[in-house]
Amino acid sequence: xxxxxxxxxxxxxxxxxxxxxxxxxxxREALSEKAGAELVLERVxxxxxxxxxxVDLPAERFTTEAASILHDPSIDLVxxxxxxxxxxxxxxxxxxxxxxxxxxxxxxxxxxxxTELLEEAQRHRARIYYEASVGGGIPLIxxxxxxxxxxxxxxxxxxINGTTNYILTRMALExxxxxxxxxxxxARGFAEADPANDLEGRDxxxxxxxxxxxxxxxxxAVEDIxxxxxxxxxxxxxxxxxxxxxxxxxxxxxxxxxxxxxxxVHPTLVPATHPLASVLHEFNAVYVVGDAVGEVxxxxxxxxxxxxxxxxxxxxxxxxxxxxxxxxxGIMETTFAPASVLPVSRLVSRFYLRLQAQDRPGVFAxxxxxxxxxxxxxxxxxxxxxxxxxxxxxxxxxDVIEERFNRAMQRIEACEAIETVNSVFxxxx
Amino acid sequence: xxxxxxxxxxxxxxxxxxxxxxxxxxxREALSEKAGAELVLERVxxxxxxxxxxVDLPAERFTTEAASILHDPSIDLVxxxxxxxxxxxxxxxxxxxxxxxxxxxxxxxxxxxxTELLEEAQRHRARIYYEASVGGGIPLIxxxxxxxxxxxxxxxxxxINGTTNYILTRMALExxxxxxxxxxxxARGFAEADPANDLEGRDxxxxxxxxxxxxxxxxxAVEDIxxxxxxxxxxxxxxxxxxxxxxxxxxxxxxxxxxxxxxxVHPTLVPATHPLASVLHEFNAVYVVGDAVGEVxxxxxxxxxxxxxxxxxxxxxxxxxxxxxxxxxGIMETTFAPASVLPVSRLVSRFYLRLQAQDRPGVFAxxxxxxxxxxxxxxxxxxxxxxxxxxxxxxxxxDVIEERFNRAMQRIEACEAIETVNSVFxxxx
Numbered sequence: 001x002x003x004x005x006x007x008x009x010x011x012x013x014x015x016x017x018x019x020x021x022x023x024x025x026x027x028r029e030a031l032s033e034k035a036g037a038e039l040v041l042e043r044v045x046x047x048x049x050x051x052x053x054x055v056d057l058p059a060e061r062f063t064t065e066a067a068s069i070l071h072d073p074s075i076d077l078v079x080x081x082x083x084x085x086x087x088x089x090x091x092x093x094x095x096x097x098x099x100x101x102x103x104x105x106x107x108x109x110x111x112x113x114x115t116e117l118l119e120e121a122q123r124h125r126a127r128i129y130y131e132a133s134v135g136g137g138i139p140l141i142x143x144x145x146x147x148x149x150x151x152x153x154x155x156x157x158x159x160i161n162g163t164t165n166y167i168l169t170r171m172a173l174e175x176x177x178x179x180x181x182x183x184x185x186x187a188r189g190f191a192e193a194d195p196a197n198d199l200e201g202r203d204x205x206x207x208x209x210x211x212x213x214x215x216x217x218x219x220x221a222v223e224d225i226x227x228x229x230x231x232x233x234x235x236x237x238x239x240x241x242x243x244x245x246x247x248x249x250x251x252x253x254x255x256x257x258x259x260x261x262x263x264x265v266h267p268t269l270v271p272a273t274h275p276l277a278s279v280l281h282e283f284n285a286v287y288v289v290g291d292a293v294g295e296v297x298x299x300x301x302x303x304x305x306x307x308x309x310x311x312x313x314x315x316x317x318x319x320x321x322x323x324x325x326x327x328x329x330g331i332m333e334t335t336f337a338p339a340s341v342l343p344v345s346r347l348v349s350r351f352y353l354r355l356q357a358q359d360r361p362g363v364f365a366x367x368x369x370x371x372x373x374x375x376x377x378x379x380x381x382x383x384x385x386x387x388x389x390x391x392x393x394x395x396x397x398x399d400v401i402e403e404r405f406n407r408a409m410q411r412i413e414a415c416e417a418i419e420t421v422n423s424v425f426x427x428x429x
Numbered sequence: 430x431x432x433x434x435x436x437x438x439x440x441x442x443x444x445x446x447x448x449x450x451x452x453x454x455x456x457r458e459a460l461s462e463k464a465g466a467e468l469v470l471e472r473v474x475x476x477x478x479x480x481x482x483x484v485d486l487p488a489e490r491f492t493t494e495a496a497s498i499l500h501d502p503s504i505d506l507v508x509x510x511x512x513x514x515x516x517x518x519x520x521x522x523x524x525x526x527x528x529x530x531x532x533x534x535x536x537x538x539x540x541x542x543x544t545e546l547l548e549e550a551q552r553h554r555a556r557i558y559y560e561a562s563v564g565g566g567i568p569l570i571x572x573x574x575x576x577x578x579x580x581x582x583x584x585x586x587x588x589i590n591g592t593t594n595y596i597l598t599r600m601a602l603e604x605x606x607x608x609x610x611x612x613x614x615x616a617r618g619f620a621e622a623d624p625a626n627d628l629e630g631r632d633x634x635x636x637x638x639x640x641x642x643x644x645x646x647x648x649x650a651v652e653d654i655x656x657x658x659x660x661x662x663x664x665x666x667x668x669x670x671x672x673x674x675x676x677x678x679x680x681x682x683x684x685x686x687x688x689x690x691x692x693x694v695h696p697t698l699v700p701a702t703h704p705l706a707s708v709l710h711e712f713n714a715v716y717v718v719g720d721a722v723g724e725v726x727x728x729x730x731x732x733x734x735x736x737x738x739x740x741x742x743x744x745x746x747x748x749x750x751x752x753x754x755x756x757x758x759g760i761m762e763t764t765f766a767p768a769s770v771l772p773v774s775r776l777v778s779r780f781y782l783r784l785q786a787q788d789r790p791g792v793f794a795x796x797x798x799x800x801x802x803x804x805x806x807x808x809x810x811x812x813x814x815x816x817x818x819x820x821x822x823x824x825x826x827x828d829v830i831e832e833r834f835n836r837a838m839q840r841i842e843a844c845e846a847i848e849t850v851n852s853v854f855x856x857x858x
Contacts, residue, residue, distance in 0.1 A: 294736055
């Protein structure tokens, strides 16, 4: 970059792109001061340059040719906001090969091809920043890399999907069903028309892959993360959980255990006094346990044009400040060894269980025997007055290794007196 | 520093010093990798070198002479953990003059003399880091300087004193009186023998001065901060607040208003659904509103050897990485203009009020008239069955400018039928 200007090429001008342009426009002077250079939106790659846009840029700044950004040596920094794997991946690789710095908000790409991109950056003495790929505007990547650098991270637990948290919050506050809450989330723009990626926990798993890599300094394959969505959470479960002192949240959990990493996304009963239980609506939070700092939590909006734009622009400033220095990165992700990830069957957890049983003598004894034979001990039991000959029973176990719990469940499902097992969720300590 | 080693001189080896030494020892290799140099605790200034210490350092590393650290050109970085204004201030100035980088955890010093130290650092192309001066291990300084750099910060609201939060939490959870909760806090090490600085809100005001300076990019004089402590919070107030849907917290609030900054520390009714309401026990949190990112919150342990040590070591790593680079600081605090701070009488707030009145006809009318004449309108009213001819009345007003509220209070106190005004607190929107 010249002494005075940092020229930015923007790939994609959707919601987040609009946010970035608005922030750059609104705080032009202050941002230039912080960056040590004027930040200039030199060229913007779009599909249709004639489409009207909220951002006030001369028509000649828009292009439909990626090469006019990637091959322009005057462009110092490429900001990728297209999303998806291709062509974003090829464009970023091309930019890095030409020594350009890159800022990306692309979660899928960083989760799947992060190592490749980071290695290419290192090879060409360039850099790639990705704060906006997880948790919208919440500072997460920089705190994990720098602020908590003195710690061995023991655990990260995130509420990192706004759609599911919005749905679970509606269900808890309004008593709505899953379907009602989903419809509400879609009406209010917190869920997409096809929300499967969010509801089934895959979006959270991608984000967990990015965070856990930094927290545990390991390369993580998204496929190694155990994933369970929220479709099985019923209004009744939320009511019982509350009665027992818990909220139900979709948690993304990463833990470093002696034998390897535990990485999983699943609906979880969270104690009402835990700070994650108070993370409501579309908000996100990541709770981190470090051996020195103890528990810290980062909370905020995990999505949206302006919050995500805030993270993108922070990365742009950081890139501008670093570009001409010889400063080394604090954590070199490229040095991380592949993670050894434990199968979920070997993890230890408490379990919440809701089932329907025949309301007759001996049923509870059969249940207790099934658990007893697998040495699963029970911590809490609720049995409400039955209706029409069926009793609803809610149980919470003590800590048990999952494979043992699963064997107990097979025994229970084989019991003649057990009509349905409605829900099985893990419980956070 | 040499290519291989960063030599550190430590001023003071109390609780936090022990934490820093323990972290450096425990993660020697990982920290050196992150810092790009081996971190060597070269010399430690103590009062009594023969005193036994938890840290495993050869006897010759201890000194009683500050000069043997400050005048030693081989020492690259001075870490000040003595606390208090002098001699810490003179030692830091001396280190900066000799071009050494400085890391400090000294809240009083940064709040009172931060500008002087930052200017001296700039003059000598050195740097001073102070993440550990506020909020223990919670990342705050770095997020405000870097992660939220794209934002104009509108508001910072902190629970930044662990002692008072512990006391208020005990009162809320156990129904204890202020005195009982204070005794408990002292017994458990969360309050000092002389807790006045904490209880009266001065400790929080110092921390607010440091945070608000960065958030609003202004120089702030601690004396300009309005301060009210928690001694006036009664168990009854906490009960009534809960009934109305609030928790009582000691908040440190900084806001940028059109006419200037509002800076104040006082007990405050916080809506139960606000994320700050769930910050319990000795935990701290800082809630920040930025124009792009919206609401974010940083939560964790605000004190303690290891959490504070975590922040100090993160600063050491940052210093090591930056020392040989030409990188510019993102926010230069030395460029901040002095703040114009508004008197609290001109701020607008809702108020909570608890008073004892004679239980006879016309009393409520008198109260209503006093408020009405000053155009203060009421939002919530509780009057419980009276005892022995005295009625306890709790009111919450709508927004009102403080001077107007104060005039209404004068009218009320002049009412013959009003026996005592027990409590007056502000209410967070």
